Amino acid sequence: MxxxxxxxxxxxxxxxxxxxxxxxxxxxxxxxxxGFGAKRDIPTFDxxxxxxxxxxxxxxxxxxxxxxxxxxxxxxxxxxxxxLKTPVTIAGMSFGSLSAQAKESLGRGATLAGTSTxxxxxxxxxxxxxxxxxxxxxxxxxxxxxxPDDLRRADAIEIVLGQGAxxxxxxxxxxxxxxxxxxxxxxxxxxxxxRSACRHPDWTGPDDLEIxxxxxxxxxxxEKPIYVKVGATRVFYDVTLAVKAGADVVVVDGMQGGTAxxxxxxxxxxxxxxxxxxxxxxEALQEMDMHRKxxxxxxxxIRSGADVAKALALGADAVSIGTAALIALGDQSPEFDDEYxxxxxxxxxxxxxxxxxxxxxxxxxxxxxxxxxxPILGGRRLANYxxxxxxxxxxLARACGKSHVHNLEPEDxxxxxxxxxxxxxxxxxxxxxxxxxxxx
Amino acid sequence: MTAINLNESSVRELNEKLQSxxxxxxxxVNNTVGxxxxxxxxxxxxxxxxNGHVGYYCAxxxxxxxxxxxxxxxxxxxxxxxxxxxxxxxxxxxxAAATAHGGxxxxxxxxxxxxxxxMKGVNIVVxxxxxxxxxxxxxxxxLVVCGDAGDALGDSVYEAKIYVRGEVKSLGTDCxxxxxxxxxxxxxxxxxxxxNMNHKVEDFRRYGSARKLYNFDIDQVDEY
Amino acid sequence: xxxIVGLFIKNPALESELGALVAPMLSEMTxxxxxxxxxxxxxxxxxxxxxxxxxxxxxDFDWASFEKAVNSxxxxxxxxxxxxxxxxxxxxxxSEVEHWLAxxxxxxxxxxxxxxxxxxxxxxxxxxxxxxxxIKNMTGTHALGHTRxxxxxxxxxxxxxxxxxxxxLCLVHNGSLSNHNRLRExxxxxxxxxxxxxxxxxxxxxxxxxxxxxxDLDEALNHAIEDLDGFYTFAIxxxxxxxxxxxPIGCKPAIMAETDDWAAMSSEYRAIATLPGAENARIWEPxxxxxxSWKRS
Numbered sequence: 001m002x003x004x005x006x007x008x009x010x011x012x013x014x015x016x017x018x019x020x021x022x023x024x025x026x027x028x029x030x031x032x033x034x035g036f037g038a039k040r041d042i043p044t045f046d047x048x049x050x051x052x053x054x055x056x057x058x059x060x061x062x063x064x065x066x067x068x069x070x071x072x073x074x075x076x077x078x079x080x081x082x083x084l085k086t087p088v089t090i091a092g093m094s095f096g097s098l099s100a101q102a103k104e105s106l107g108r109g110a111t112l113a114g115t116s117t118x119x120x121x122x123x124x125x126x127x128x129x130x131x132x133x134x135x136x137x138x139x140x141x142x143x144x145x146x147x148p149d150d151l152r153r154a155d156a157i158e159i160v161l162g163q164g165a166x167x168x169x170x171x172x173x174x175x176x177x178x179x180x181x182x183x184x185x186x187x188x189x190x191x192x193x194x195r196s197a198c199r200h201p202d203w204t205g206p207d208d209l210e211i212x213x214x215x216x217x218x219x220x221x222x223e224k225p226i227y228v229k230v231g232a233t234r235v236f237y238d239v240t241l242a243v244k245a246g247a248d249v250v251v252v253d254g255m256q257g258g259t260a261x262x263x264x265x266x267x268x269x270x271x272x273x274x275x276x277x278x279x280x281x282x283e284a285l286q287e288m289d290m291h292r293k294x295x296x297x298x299x300x301x302i303r304s305g306a307d308v309a310k311a312l313a314l315g316a317d318a319v320s321i322g323t324a325a326l327i328a329l330g331d332q333s334p335e336f337d338d339e340y341x342x343x344x345x346x347x348x349x350x351x352x353x354x355x356x357x358x359x360x361x362x363x364x365x366x367x368x369x370x371x372x373x374x375p376i377l378g379g380r381r382l383a384n385y386x387x388x389x390x391x392x393x394x395x396l397a398r399a400c401g402k403s404h405v406h407n408l409e410p411e412d413x414x415x416x417x418x419x420x421x422x423x424x425x426x427x428x429x430x431x432x433x434x435x436x437x438x439x440x
Numbered sequence: 441m442t443a444i445n446l447n448e449s450s451v452r453e454l455n456e457k458l459q460s461x462x463x464x465x466x467x468x469v470n471n472t473v474g475x476x477x478x479x480x481x482x483x484x485x486x487x488x489x490x491n492g493h494v495g496y497y498c499a500x501x502x503x504x505x506x507x508x509x510x511x512x513x514x515x516x517x518x519x520x521x522x523x524x525x526x527x528x529x530x531x532x533x534x535x536a537a538a539t540a541h542g543g544x545x546x547x548x549x550x551x552x553x554x555x556x557x558x559m560k561g562v563n564i565v566v567x568x569x570x571x572x573x574x575x576x577x578x579x580x581x582x583l584v585v586c587g588d589a590g591d592a593l594g595d596s597v598y599e600a601k602i603y604v605r606g607e608v609k610s611l612g613t614d615c616x617x618x619x620x621x622x623x624x625x626x627x628x629x630x631x632x633x634x635x636n637m638n639h640k641v642e643d644f645r646r647y648g649s650a651r652k653l654y655n656f657d658i659d660q661v662d663e664y
Numbered sequence: 665x666x667x668i669v670g671l672f673i674k675n676p677a678l679e680s681e682l683g684a685l686v687a688p689m690l691s692e693m694t695x696x697x698x699x700x701x702x703x704x705x706x707x708x709x710x711x712x713x714x715x716x717x718x719x720x721x722x723x724d725f726d727w728a729s730f731e732k733a734v735n736s737x738x739x740x741x742x743x744x745x746x747x748x749x750x751x752x753x754x755x756x757x758x759s760e761v762e763h764w765l766a767x768x769x770x771x772x773x774x775x776x777x778x779x780x781x782x783x784x785x786x787x788x789x790x791x792x793x794x795x796x797x798x799i800k801n802m803t804g805t806h807a808l809g810h811t812r813x814x815x816x817x818x819x820x821x822x823x824x825x826x827x828x829x830x831x832x833l834c835l836v837h838n839g840s841l842s843n844h845n846r847l848r849e850x851x852x853x854x855x856x857x858x859x860x861x862x863x864x865x866x867x868x869x870x871x872x873x874x875x876x877x878x879x880d881l882d883e884a885l886n887h888a889i890e891d892l893d894g895f896y897t898f899a900i901x902x903x904x905x906x907x908x909x910x911x912p913i914g915c916k917p918a919i920m921a922e923t924d925d926w927a928a929m930s931s932e933y934r935a936i937a938t939l940p941g942a943e944n945a946r947i948w949e950p951x952x953x954x955x956x957s958w959k960r961s
Contacts, residue, residue: 030656143539143558146520148481148501175655187560187579188598192654195596197577201557202516202535204895204915205840207665207696207813211476215497218455219481237815244698244813474934493933512947514933515917533949552949553914572952
């Protein structure tokens with residue numbers, strides 16, 4: 001019902017934003033492209049809660065009684081596994097989709113917090129390598145900027161099959177963000193709309209992937225951990241195949257995972273939520289007896305230390321943050337609300353990363369806007385945020401009696417809804433029922 | 441000359457030796473039996489002679505080295521090569537010189553499908569024919585084909601230049617025949633000379649991007 | 665995802681070495697397919713009657729009693745047990761035998777039927793398969809082998825390739841079909857039976873359905889190009905030879921080679937490299953949608 005005219009009823013099938021989208025499509029003849037991740041309401045980690053200490057389980061004291069958060073990633077085959085102080089890492093985001101200042105902020109912040117950052121679809125910038133103590137280098141279908149020198153400078157290599165926002169889709173960067181520097185890095189004409197491949201150019205299938213991984217190891221002297229990243233779809237099979245193909249680490253990105261640009265229909269209607277994705281990935285690893293031997297990083301809508309704790313409790317070794325990291329840097333900040341309004345949006349709603357006119361200076365190549373982000377301040381803010389996530393994680397782990405965050409287990413949680421119980425494989429609170437597993 | 445026998449040495453040992461070679465060193469590699477990832481990630485101007493057929497990704501990410509394969513090559517030959525020269529006397533399987541940024545790849549026989557896919561500056565000269573979807577999303581560099589080209593040549597091509605002497609079975613989206621001007625003839629002549637291909641520039645035609653897909657236009661929607 | 669191999673002996677003097685030649689080929693494909701292996705061998709023809717290979721999921725199956733039962737109902741001229749398989753050579757009509765097996769021996773599944781073909785399916789590492797089934801000592805005219813890396817269905821013996829598509833016919837597949845679920849339902853309605861949820865079994869079922877509708881092999885394969893969606897390299901075994909075909913996109917690898925003594929195909933050259941005379945063989949890659957075949961004259 002409308003506030004102004006109480007007799008008006010809005011349709012659930014055709015609410016105003018759907019009407020607006022149909023009208024926009026009719027006007028322009030092009031699909032809606034936007035950034036950010038899936039916005040619609042889906043089961044998330046919010047629907048799980050921890051069973052804290054009780055008469056039978058004892059919590060740990062803060063400070064004296066340690067709750068360690070260190071994580072080692074990639075010790076299956078690589079000579080130099082990655083050592084992190086916290087299980088929170090920064091997900092792959094490209095220079096091109098983000099400004100140089102934003103990439104620098106991420107590097108500085110991650111380094112302060114003792115964790116890794118990841119390059120994106122444009123390749124590695126010298127600033128990024130310079131500012132990031134631990135840098136994961138993405139190996140994508142586009143291969144923009146790919147070269148052996150950067151492979152050797154990287155600390156780990158992440159072969160990307162897909163991402164949660166668009167499993168099966170390739171990278172996208174529109175003309176307004178193909179600045180001279182971006183164009184040069186990607187070997188494209190300036191100002192054009194980048195078209196990207198959705199499959200890797202020189203291998204198809206896990207049988208070929210195995211050979212590709214061998215090649216990358218040969219080029220980098222078997223030193224670097226090889227990650228394989230997939231958008232969450234057929235997670236059980238994908239994780240199994242990644243392990244069989246020789247991955248050291250598997251990264252699974254749920255549908256809430258963000259993107260800088262893709263079709264809205266892709267974001268909202270392809271891929272599954274992070275909640276079931278974690279459980280299925282862990283099941284696959286356990287079935288092959290590879291849990292903790294091949295590490296699992298999950299991403300897609302990680303927001304607080306509670307999300308981190310729940311992901312770890314379900315069996316992940318670490319998580320990645322993307323959208324949350326940008327918000328920590330200043331994305332969606334209320335201080336830009338007037339400017340967001342001037343470009344048709346509002347603080348908290350902004351998702352036109354593809355447009356390149358970001359008032360926060362993060363998802364833009366416009367030098368005037370990008371200047372607004374002070375990388376040192378941005379780095380500090382990100383480090384603060386990661387530290388909060390880590391402290392929150394420890395608080396919850398201690399409350400469950402764990403001296404290492406990896407000792408969190410699914411049995412430490414119950415679900416508040418049936419969907420979450422079924423997806424996470426955790427009983428509905430107050431019952432011992434896991435829909436689909438026991439009973440029915 | 442250092443001879444490496446793959447019956448006795450592992451692929452790891454081979455690559456380690458080659459990757460630590462110095463400019464001017466000569467190597468020969470024998471008993472290849474279709475093994476993968478041979479002679480990858482080289483970084484200096486060494487000369488490698490590979491005797492036998494090789495598997496996937498031979499000469500992958502090559503920098504500066506001169507590599508000759510006396511035999512056939514599997515998929516992904518010289519993928520992502522940065523510089524240097526790779527020559528194969530036989531045929532090459534799919535994805536030859538995929539995403540390569542520089543250097544010269546010469547295939548004396550035929551290349552399979554997706555030759556030069558997503559190429560980013562490499563020059564490729566093929567003495568025989570090439571398969572379908574070659575030069576798919578080719579961004580820059582030159583692909584010279586002395587024989588025929590298969591279906592969908594240059595589909596979604598950016599700025600790469602394609603020269604074909606024989607027949608083109610069909611052109612890909614946004615790829616059209618273009619005028620051969622003096623600068624193109626000069627470039628082609630130089631490539632043919634470098635690769636020892638004895639053909640006349642006049643026998644070739646040039647293909648490249650129509651540039652209609654550079655910015656989305658609703659009237660081009662059928663191309664997608 | 666997988667590795668496939670096929671070997672067709674042209675020079676009769678080499679028939680006694682079929683197994684010795686194809687075993688190393690299969691072994692080279694282990695990394696592509698570590699989960700399970702299978703092989704179809706064409707040998708010891710029974711032109712007067714039929715040959716059936718059966719498989720028992722139970723390792724302690726009472727083959728002696730089974731042999732006795734077969735003997736009492738049919739004219740059994742040879743009965744050979746290997747691991748959990750038995751090859752029966754009978755001087756009876758195939759339909760009688762198949763009907764009797766289906767009605768009385770539901771614990772056994774028929775892996776192949778015809779006059780020449782024998783299909784063995786293993787679970788686990790290909791090296792074990794080669795050893796357990798003594799592949800190296802097999803003789804015959806041609807063989808197709810497969811090593812499997814399971815993608816979307818389980819790892820069981822029944823899921824291993826080759827899949828039999830009809831008398832003396834079999835299929836090995838490298839790739840992944842994207843419309844096999846609906847196609848399976850359509851084929852079921854047409855009377856085709858399936859034992860697994862495997863996409864390759866659907867391809868095999870499709871071909872045998874087309875053949876039963878009156879297509880010859882070439883026509884069936886051409887229909888397959890229209891009706892099957894996805895990525896595939898197929899190698900098909902027939903009584904007299906074998907055929908190879910790739911899908912229109914042609915991304916899954918395939919390589920073929922031929923000398924005066926043999927014709928071979930594989931997913932990777934290194935399998936072919938094990939054959940005598942490989943260095944001087946004519947080597948080429950099959951063009952998408954083109955059917956390549958060899959037949960004994």
